[in-house]
Amino acid sequence: MADFRRLPNLAALRAFEAAARHGNFSRAAEEIHVTHGAISHQVRALEEELGVALFARHGKRISITPEGERFATTLRKALGDIAAAAAALQADSRQNRLTVTSLTSFAARWLSPRLGRFIELYPDMEVMLQSSNQLTDFVRESVDIGIRFGRGNYPGLSAEKLTDDYFYPVVSTRFNHGKLPRTPEQLAKHPLLRCEMEPWTPWFRAAGLDFLEPTGGLVFQDSSMLVRAAVEGNGIALARHSLAFSDIESGELVRLFDVAIRCPQSYYLVCPPESMHKPQVQAFRNWILEEVARLAQPVV
Structure with a gap:
């Protein structure tokens, strides 16, 4: 059984997924309703926790790394499953x-x-x-x-x-x-x-x-x-x-x-x-x- 106590910070995971999908910290910040700096900080903290670079920085531009792309694909499916389960529960509660x-x-x-x-x-x-x-x-x-x-x-x-x-x-x-x-x-x-x-x-x-x-x-x-x-x-x-x-x-x-x-x-x-x-x-x-x-x- 997975040890869920070892999960990375969920806010950081959400910030990373949005940044990976948009390829841009600013657009990810707009989606989540936080600042650009907050997205950058959460992604940096996630990289330090995982010990892997998820983005390559080129001045103000970013590009996702191969490791980041694989992680984003897995994470997107997991978050999608959570969203679908939550929607199903809400639909049941509103019947x-x-x-x-x-x-x-x-x-x-x-x-x-x-x-x-x-x-x-x-x-x-x-x-x-x-x-x-x-x-x-x-x-x-x-x-x-x-x-x-x-x-x-x-x-x-x-x-x-x-x-x-x-x-x-x-x-x-x-x-x-x-x-x-x-x-x-x-x-x-x-x-x-x-x-x-x-x-x-x-x-x-x-x-x-x-x-x-x-x-x-x-x-x-x-x-x-x-x-x-x-x-x-x-x-x-x-x-x-x-x-x-x-x-x-x-x-x-x-x-x-x-x-x-x-x-x-x-x-x-x-x-x-x-x-x-x-x-x-x-x-x-x-x-x-x-x-x-x-x-x-x-x-x-």
Whole structure:
């Protein structure tokens, strides 16, 4: 049995392998995130410990020696085996973990209230829900799958359309002491809530109105906050169907009129292509497709 107590310093071995692969101490230092001097010192210490010159120095240039080349080949295989074993262990440990990222509004108003049903189906699975309006680096952030609202252009990712969405006005039944507008023209008398980048004008035109885009009043950056403000009776909101549907079903909100317009964007399920082979990702995909199918589409 090998005496592992006689192994050279592992940091020095890693430094040497990187230097041998790059043929340059500076590029090895960049890879390992240490200084050029640290790489040089670790390689020199390894040479002294082994009693063999691993590099020939020519001023600032280096070239690997035949002994160094043989050692680097063996070392590279050993480090590769260690890396593969570590990756396998990490994959095993993550089989019961699923990390999902979603737009903040969709996570708050649609996904989060329904995730309990997914947990009931897979009680041993740990689900981490991340809500963000920023683009996600799936590999760096260890995210398995995401839900995005856009036009389906996600380079390098597998993208599957979940559903379209629609805009229409909603209001609390308590708004204006229950005296709600009966015609689109009567909207002019009331405060109109809106989100940035989601104007009223396209809906006005679909309803046959020549109203100008509202100014003043409450403007939200997050669509879930817009719906919340409508529930609290702060005005009439131009809301997305997916975000307002639950409050309409519960009676907190009512939809005004039978005019709806389709959103330019749709919801997409996105992930790195290799992630689609993970059992937990497949389970989530199948579940969410069934949930989306239950979402009744509005009358337009």
